[in-house]
Amino acid sequence: MIDPAIILPYVLACLLFSIIPGPSVSVVIANSLAGGTRAGLFTILGTELSMLSMVFTVAVGLEAVMNVVSGAFEFIKLAGAAYLIWIGWKMVRSTGQLSFADGERLPIGRYVWQGALISWSNPKTLLFLSAFLPQFIDLSRPAFGQIMTLGLIVMAVATISDSVYAIAAGQARHLLTAARVRMVNRVSGAILMAGGVWLALQKRA
Template sequence: MIDPVIIVPYLLACLLFAVIPGPSVSVVIANSLAGGTKAGLFTILGTALSMISMVFVVAIGLEAVMTFVSGAFEIIKLIGAAYLIWIGWKMFRSSGRLDMAAGDRLPIGRYIWQGALTNWSNPKTLLFLSAFLPQFIDLSRPAFGQIMTLGIICLVVAACSDSVYALAAGQARHLLTAARVRMVNRVSGVILMIGGVWLALQKRA
């Protein structure tokens, strides 16, 4: 059970963490513009799945696991950075045609994978959670359940915040002409490529 006294400050801290745009938000917006609100929401599902796995790593607190993840950061980061640059380049070169027309099959797995990989590509997320969550636990009680509960709350807040971006971008796509879609795709593509370069240059704290 979480101490009710910490809930309000914890929610405010989670909201502050969630509203700061990062590479994941860029992918959510890009996919929502290209494939509609559902595409953005499936991307958010991917980021949520990756985040809960990060919370689990923090909750079990095994030194061996943390050491392995820490050692794998560089590889994970570079793979994710290359992926962001690749999808950014594809978006930059797109013709301006919206990816999803009425009746088309939504590539659910692709969006979930993009969201998960992008989130895991940013080592700062796991490092933030490992430093952030323990500050709100009661050391007199088992930590695992508390950290998982706090992590799920943080995940829900982040998912709700990201959903606002997805809904806004999904609605905006209906107002776009082909020329405007091309412009938005190029801007989004540049943002994603910059995000990929930014990830690649990040140093582990």
């Protein structure tokens, strides 16, 4: 059971963590602009499934897991960064055609996979959770249940925050004319490419 006294400061800390734009938020915004709110929300589903796996990793013992797979994190990070840059490059080179018309339905799995890959490609999220969640644990009680509960709270806050970004970007795309689509694609693509470069240059703490 979580001490009710820590809930408010914890939620505020989660909100601060969630609203700061990072690679995951960048891909949510880019997909929402390109494919509408639906695309952004399914991207969020991917990021949250990824975060759930991170929370579980922390709960069962991050240090032991890291000792086994620590070498994989650098590869995951670079693969995710390359993927982010590739998506951005495709958007920059877009012809500007309105390929995201309301009647079109792109594969849901594409957005979920993108969100999960980009989220897991940033090891700092896992490292942050491993340092952040234990600060709110009562050491006199079993840690697993507390960490999972705290993790679900931060996931809920992140889902709400990211959904605001997705809805805002999805609604903004309807205000665009065909002549402006190419510019939006280029800006969104540049954001993704910059996020990919930033991610590739990050060093593990």
